[in-house]
Amino acid sequence: MSLLFDIVLSLIVVALAVRVIVAEDGFAAVVSFAAYGLLVALAWVRLYAADVSLTEVAISGGLAGMLLIGAASRLRAIDARAAAQRSGRGVRLFAALLSCGVAGGLGLAVLALPDPAPSLAEAAVANLPPTGVGNPVTAVLMAFRATDTLLETVVVVLALVGVWSLAPDRLWGGRPGAREHADPNGPLAFLARVLPPIGVVVAVYLLWAGASEPGGAFQGGAILAATWLLVIMAGLSDAPATHGHGLRWLLVAGPLLFLAVGFAGIWLADAFLAYPTDWAKALIVAVEVAKLLSVAAALGLLLLGPPRRIDTP
Amino acid sequence: MNGFLLFAGSLVLAFVALGLRRVLRGPGDADRMMAVLLLGSGGIAALLLQGVATGMPGVIDVALSLALLAAFASIAFAKAAERAPDEAPGETS
Amino acid sequence: MSAVEVSTAGGTWLVLAILLPVIAMLLAAAAGGRHVERIALATVPAGLAVAIAIASGVVESGAPLVYVLGGWSPPLGVALRADGLAAAMMLVIAVVVAAVALFARADFHVAAGAPETRAPDAFWILLLSIWSALNAVFVTGDLFTGYVALELLTFGGVPLVCLDGRAETLAAALRYLLFALVGSVFYLVGCALLYGAGGTLDMALLAARLTPSPTVVVAASLMTIGLLAKTALFPLHLWLPPAHAGAPPAASAVLSALVVKGSFFLVVRLWFAVMPAIPGGAAAQLLAALGAGAIVVGNLVALRQERLKLLVAYSTVAQIGYLFLMFPLALDASGRLLSGGALAGGILQAMAHATAKAGMFMAAGLMYAALGHDRITGLRGIARAQPLSVLTFAVGGLALMGLPPSGAYAAKELLLGAASASGQWWWGLVLQAGGVLTAAYLVLVLAHATAAPDAPLAPRQAIARGRELAALFLALTSLLLGLGGWGALLPIPGGSVSPGLSLDGLMKSLWPLLGGGVLALLLGRWDERLPRALAGAGLGALRRAALVGGGALVQLDERLRRWPVAGLSLLLLTILFGAALAAGGSP
Amino acid sequence: MTAAEIFGLCGAALVGVGVYGLVIAPEPLRKLLAFNLLGGGIFLLFGAVARRGAGAGLGGDPVPQALVITGLVVAVAATALAVALLLRLFEASGDVSLRNDPPPAPEPES
């Protein structure tokens, strides 16, 4: 029964993916992609990866969906022109053949994976106690492979610097996005008043739950970012000016605190990014809180794009 | 009973997946967005049924996040649609 | 499970090598304004010191430095390891970053009291992030950490391409980003499969655990091709020429000298450290064949360019090809290390290119700044106006060509030795031809630059002497690199390579200049006088024939650089590599 | 057949669809979607590997699951950078075609 469910789900996912590529209409492609993301989140649940499913929903479904839908509407004008440059039938056929070859090879590789599968599940569970957290995925992210997570938060900040650097010179330091003129009585403003408190509660809940159950700073941060964007889109609050010092320190606070805790570990626990056993959970939660705020700010600003206007005094 | 819940979840998912044909047909962008809206609630229903049936931790939280973010795609769509006509290329270059 | 790995003395330097630039970058991003440049410049000597400390640590202990992050040893945790290869690369990268920083001060300086501006802010932050990412690539012992570092490198490199915001550079940056992203995810697939096969992503543990299987073959071919796409090895170089030629000079130097070395180094790690048990004989030949293609097409197309920066960019395409000649020379048919000398030669080549090419891009940028253009046929008189820049270009070119005692000379000797030892004379031939081809564009540029101007040249802009010296310093470093010996860090048979500073050696290496001169005459762009002179000497037909051939190559290059064609090449190569690896597996 | 195999094959198929789109789609935004499909397929491969490694009372190996979370964040950052670049290019030139090579970086007017 459940295998049938998995097979049907996989087929729908692949069919949607094909449609994303072959749809004539660019907007239909983006919408199909959003639907695809939703179903992939279900697939993650079926793979016993609720943490990943949460991330997929929050980041890919929520943020990337908003981003791509916005971009598709703005690029509509040139869509038809670009589509006219479609490759010839021969090229497409050849490409399809090669893609099938690559996919086939990968399929073969999946089926040829060794049995019994090597796994670090036991090692992760065995080493869980000194980290003080109960969720093994959080332990991997914050302790066993904390370096990756640290570098990843830096990647997000760097991507934001990259996006900002696309602004024309005279707009550097200005506010991103268009100024929103929203109808204060419209449905959007209503949502933007009701949802944020709930969004904040859910984000904090996910962060708190992340220590023992699925959840964590990235998932919470993405939800916080989405909530913030809602308030901005409804015109209830303007996007921040990107030269603000408070904003910039907020952006780097998460990675900097992470680094500070990491270096403190050299003295307190004999290794960079090691936690003293008694303090492990408290430190991890503290870093997660700072990361939540930084990630939320960075993701929100990434979606808002480069600065587009300067305040005229 | 759990088997029934899982079955019902599959059924709901299959129904709303059929609705995705609207994405293909359109005709308007609004029709396409609706199909995703329906898929969103259907997905939430399927997740709830899964979560209660299997008791896997976190599944209900996934549904909760999904419910919170369900409206966001539509909001982005509406915003983009109201902005699209008055923005021309070359504006800020 | 293997024995628990422990950190060695001095391992903390490895953490600093990665994180010092990260801390600086975060502080700079937060502080903004004038502080950005100051923080970056303060980080340079510190980072240089860390690189020296690591190199001396490796030399002293005679073994890799190891740091186990968080005390969690692999397979669960991540270990940093710096062997001689990593230490040597880090040293050279630090030197290049230092010179680029000195050079870039003029372009990206924020005066006291001036408001914060876009390009300087972005440039220094991106430079720091690239430095950190490269060090992470060099010292990581973990494939996935390598992936995150590669992405850091990409996100640092792409905005550099379009720092000046013109539409053409934006398009170049977008192509670069999309192609680089494809490269990263191909690498990531391999990570997933190797974890499935070996239960860890630690390079050393994987090397012990992996056995030839379809999973490993597919993973290896996808990862290799993904990294090749990021390195821009021919024919996957569609993004490189416009991206490297369009960026500001300091950025071009960083992109060309540094950024492509990151993915190259991961290929080296993958083939030499992760898959020693995977028979890659045929695949290694294929890699080197692509390299040979890069050398021929890159160099000859470089000769046909109208603009100096594009010429230098195409010469990078060719130089990337050289880096891949070492694979069949260093590996035996069963995929194990056959010749440490060839491996050392490949790494030395990368170091030589990093220094020389950064210097050449900076020199080209200075000529551009003085002339207001960089048309090669319009370079007359620049040697008189800016002798140091032209000298830098010449020294860099000679160093790349393999004049003793340059790093490229040492690399060539090592590779030639390995080629004759393993009886693969054809790669020796390619190496020799490469020297001639490199000489050709050098002669072309120098002939134009040293020609007497029709009217005295009035530079549009005074060039600070310090900038010229920074560029010259890098070119000279490349030229003198062979004196370093390097036996303490690189696996050179006999301990060190002779610098080749005999009259005989010098004479021998001047032959390519002659051949290059002929090629430049036949294929280069000249104003009207030369073709007429050639026709007078009865060589007009020869030049016409050469031009037809050159034109065909330019056409070929243009075709290959179109998106669908490059994409198809990517897929085709993936399948070919898979087939070659699979064929190697079944005796 | 197991769930891990099914979703692993699904991931492989998504990779195939993604690379096809990347090669063929003329619109850059579509290429970006294709890149995301490709990435999604790879993450599912990780998921399949994780599910195969279930043990110690866990439904899946937590290490590859954590890697996917890292990968998803990196992918969304990449997507945001690409979209920003795309929109900026659109504003600057009114066209975003990447099919033919633009004449590389002509000189700015002097």
Place this chain on the structure above:
Amino acid sequence: MSLLADLLTIVGVGAGAFFFLAGTVGLLRFPDTLTRLHALTKADNLGLGLIVLGLLPRAGLSGGLKLIVIWALVLLASSSASQLIARVAHRGERER
């Protein structure tokens, strides 16, 4: 008691699934955008509500609370989203 709870689950979940079917049929069959939108939001709100109702007896106290919050959120989201979509559709028709 448990029989009663099971019965509630079966009826609630079954009816909920039916309403999802109805919503899909409406989305595919109804003639124009606005009627489709109406049919759809009614059906999926009701469908999800009935499923939540059916699951309540099996979810425990805090779980049940979460279920109700989820339903409320979906109600809120879908009503606002459908209003927004309706505006776009309306404007699109005027322009045509």
